[in-house]
Amino acid sequence: AQKVTQAQTEISVVEKEDVTLDCVYETRDTTYYLFWYKQPPSGELVFLIRRNSFDEQNEISGRYSWNFQKSTSSFNFTITASQVVDSAVYFCALSERNQGGKLIFGQGTELSVKP
Amino acid sequence: KAGVTQTPRYLIKTRGQQVTLSCSPISGHRSVSWYQQTPGQGLQFLFEYFSETQRNKGNFPGRFSGRQFSNSRSEMNVSTLELGDSALYLCASSPLAGGPGEQYFGPGTRLTVT
Numbered sequence: 107a108q109k110v111t112q113a114q115t116e117i118s119v120v121e122k123e124d125v126t127l128d129c130v131y132e133t134r135d136t137t138y139y140l141f142w143y144k145q146p147p148s149g150e151l152v153f154l155i156r157r158n159s160f161d162e163q164n165e166i167s168g169r170y171s172w173n174f175q176k177s178t179s180s181f182n183f184t185i186t187a188s189q190v191v192d193s194a195v196y197f198c199a200l201s202e203r204n205q206g207g208k209l210i211f212g213q214g215t216e217l218s219v220k221p
Numbered sequence: 222k223a224g225v226t227q228t229p230r231y232l233i234k235t236r237g238q239q240v241t242l243s244c245s246p247i248s249g250h251r252s253v254s255w256y257q258q259t260p261g262q263g264l265q266f267l268f269e270y271f272s273e274t275q276r277n278k279g280n281f282p283g284r285f286s287g288r289q290f291s292n293s294r295s296e297m298n299v300s301t302l303e304l305g306d307s308a309l310y311l312c313a314s315s316p317l318a319g320g321p322g323e324q325y326f327g328p329g330t331r332l333t334v335t
Contacts, residue, residue, distance in 0.1 A: 143326075149309060151326035197264065206277045207254040207315055207324060211264035 108133050110200050112212035119188055120220050127183045127215045129198030135159075137203035140174065140181045145214070146194040157181065188219045223248065225314050225327035233333045239300040242330045246293050246314030252276075253295040254324060255287060258309040267310075270295055299332075307334045 109132040119125045131140065142154040155165065157174050165172045169186045185192055195216045199209040226245045234240050246253050254277075255267040266279040270289035287297040293314075299306055309331050313324035 141323075148328070150328045151311065151313075153323045153325060156323055199264075206271075207252050207269040207313070207317075208266045208277045208279070209254075209256075209264075209324065210266070211256075213263045 108200055108202060108205075108210045110198050110210055110212035112196075112198055112215050114215045115213070116216045116218070118218045118220065121190060122187050123219075124184060124186050125188050125217065125219075127185075127196050127198075127217065129181045129183065129212060131179050131181065131198070131200045133200060133202055135202040135204070139201045141199040141201070141209065142172065142181075142183050143197045143199060143211075144194045145197065151197070154183075185217075188217075190219050190221055193217060193219045225312055225325055227310075227312050227327040227330050229330060230328065231331045231333075233335060234302050235335055236302055236304060238302050239298060240302060240332060241296055241298045242310055242312075242332070244295045244297075244312030244314075244327060246295070246312075247316075247325055250314035250316050250325070251293050252315040252317060253289055253293065254313045254315070255295070255297050256311045256313065257281075258311060258329070259307070264311070267297065302334045304334050306332065308332060 111130045138159045140157045144152045162174050171184045173182045195214045197214045198212040228243045252271045254269040256264050258264045268287050269277040273289045284300045289295045309329045311329045313326045315324045
């Protein structure tokens with residue numbers, strides 16, 4: 107069964123703090139893809155990153171970094187030196203090889219960054 | 222390049238009515254997917270279309286249907302609306318089909334059923 111769990115429903119931090127959003131996934135497929143999306147108050151989902159199951163290298167993009175660990179089925183997202191503009195709901199999602207464009211989303215983590 | 226557009230942005234309907242939502246993908250994108258977002262169920266996959274063919278379908282009743290036109294524009298229809306159909310309906314387009322390409326989402330259509 108496919109499943110994505112984001113155990114943190116809400117996180118509140120003060121600007122410039124680092125914050126990590128957790129994502130745990132379940133899949134029986136050996137080839138799969140993981141995503142993170144950001145949904146600001148405007149409602150439009152913004153693509154952040156895609157990672158395939160064969161690439162466990164961590165990735166850094168500016169203040170964003172992602173840690174993919176197949177051994178623990180986790181794909182965590184860290185924001186360094188958070189800013190107020192990072193306030194949004196963040197979704198982790200899973201897509202399996204034969205499922206085409208079907209994304210299985212976690213429930214989302216609402217991040218609030220206070221000045 | 223223009224992003225994914227969805228019309229209308231807001232809609233209010235009455236139980237029992239039907240509704241049609243429209244999605245225009247990014248130019249050159251041939252795959253369109255639809256998702257329903259509600260506070261209780263979160264984001265749930267409805268269906269995916271590529272080259273006018275439905276390639277994948279989520280676990281929704283037959284009241285939910287869709288189609289794609291030759292220009293890749295897509296519509297989804299919900300018949301016999303129920304209160305529980307109130308949701309944000311998101312459309313996403315991707316240049317790839319059958320593959321996990323990045324999906325680019327539109328702003329959504331907020332449907333309220335009274």
